[in-house]
Amino acid sequence: MAQADVILPVEPTRELPVVRSIGPADLKDALAKGIEDFRAMPTHVIFLSLIYPIAGIAIGRASFGYDIVPLLYPLAAGFALIGPFAAIGLYELSRRRELGLDTSWRHAFDIVHSPSLWPISALGALLLMIFGIWLGVANAIYAANFDEYEPIALATFIDRVLTTPEGHNLILIGNAVGLLFAVVAFSLSVVSFPLLLDRNVGVAVAIITSVRAILKNPLTMALWGLIVAVGLAIGSLPFFLGLAVVMPVLGHATWHLYRKTVEPDLHPRPPYQPRPKGVRYAADFPVALFGASSRKKSS
Numbered sequence: 001m002a003q004a005d006v007i008l009p010v011e012p013t014r015e016l017p018v019v020r021s022i023g024p025a026d027l028k029d030a031l032a033k034g035i036e037d038f039r040a041m042p043t044h045v046i047f048l049s050l051i052y053p054i055a056g057i058a059i060g061r062a063s064f065g066y067d068i069v070p071l072l073y074p075l076a077a078g079f080a081l082i083g084p085f086a087a088i089g090l091y092e093l094s095r096r097r098e099l100g101l102d103t104s105w106r107h108a109f110d111i112v113h114s115p116s117l118w119p120i121s122a123l124g125a126l127l128l129m130i131f132g133i134w135l136g137v138a139n140a141i142y143a144a145n146f147d148e149y150e151p152i153a154l155a156t157f158i159d160r161v162l163t164t165p166e167g168h169n170l171i172l173i174g175n176a177v178g179l180l181f182a183v184v185a186f187s188l189s190v191v192s193f194p195l196l197l198d199r200n201v202g203v204a205v206a207i208i209t210s211v212r213a214i215l216k217n218p219l220t221m222a223l224w225g226l227i228v229a230v231g232l233a234i235g236s237l238p239f240f241l242g243l244a245v246v247m248p249v250l251g252h253a254t255w256h257l258y259r260k261t262v263e264p265d266l267h268p269r270p271p272y273q274p275r276p277k278g279v280r281y282a283a284d285f286p287v288a289l290f291g292a293s294s295r296k297k298s299s
Contacts, residue, residue: 016205016208016212017195017199017205017262017265018262018263019209019212019213019216019261019262019263020216020263021216021217022217022220022257022260022261023217023220024220024223026220026257026260026261027220027227029256029260030253030256030257031227031249031253033094033252033253034094034248034249034250034251034252034255034256035249035252035253037093037094037248037252038245038248038249040097041093069152069153069154070138070139070142070152070157071135071138071139071142072154073174074138074139074174074178075135076236077134077178078134078135079232079236079247080182080185080186080228080232081127081130081134081181081182081185082131083232083251084127084185084189084190084192084193085120085123085124085127085128085189085193086247087193087248087250087251087254088111088120088193088197089109089111090251090252090255091193091197091251091252091254091258092110092197093252094251094252094255095255111197114197114200116196119201119202119203119206120193120196120197123188123189123192123193123196123203123206124193126188127185127188127189130181130184130185133181134178134181137177137181138174138178141170141173141174141177142170142174145167145169145170145173146166146170182225182229183225186221186225186228187210187214188210190213190224190225190254191206191209191210191213191257191258191261192206192209192210193206194254194255194258195209195258195262198258198265199265213261213262217261228250231246231249231250232247232250234246235247
């Protein structure tokens with residue numbers, strides 16, 4: 001019997017997925033299911049989420065080196081921009097648990113077998129580009145409000161931001177611009193990555209569906225965005241370690257939110273059949289690095 005572990009979307013379709021109307025009760029249920037997934041797979045999701053506290057600690061360490069203190073807050077806020085892409089493995093684990101399949105952490109990387117790998121990578125690259133532009137804009141806003149741009153201690157920076165007119169202006173403009181970046185990233189990705197994981201629809205259809213989901217449920221999606229923002233803010237304390245819990249819960253919950261927002265695809269899926277690896281010999285090196293040897297063992 002062929003393996004059915006790896007998701008294989010059906011052939012590409014031009015039909016737009018059907019978007020449902022959802023309410024706050026659906027958000028509550030999606031969060032509850034996200035927490036259930038986290039409790040059922042804690043070792044897996046913590047393993048996948050180590051990158052967040054490690055990155056946070058690295059940021060904090062660099063800040064005490066006086067080199068990126070002004071960008072500390074923009075970097076922390078930027079987690080919300082790239083989080084949907086970083087959580088792709090969590091969506092896969094939730095999908096597998098939903099189907100009653102094995103949820104070992106290695107399955108978080110099954111996306112490499114999907115026809116949607118390149119669209120997912122392209123959309124992820126777009127979010128990373130938005131993140132990079134946000135950092136550049138945040139740096140420009142700081143430079144515009146403070147004439148001198150030199151290494152500064154964290155305590156001095158906080159005092160300057162909270163007690164000077166330039167600092168108050170920085171807070172107001174920075175958060176307003178950051179909100180615009182967050183809205184753009186949220187609109188592009190609120191259901192895009194789970195959809196690409198679930199179906200072979202392409203980047204354009206995934207983004208269109210994500211925007212349609214927001215337009216059909218503006219208040220509910222705004223509330224979801226607020227929940228994500230508050231959760232990430234809480235998870236950033238202390239020293240971003242809380243993200244090891246918050247990110248997995250939000251990632252799993254996002255998969256269930258997708259399930260509630262987009263009508264399921266009822267088309268049959270082809271079974272996954274891994275390519276035979278064949279037998280490799282030492283004499284094949286280094287050719288064997290680029291493909292399985294076609295040789296067969298001699299009897």
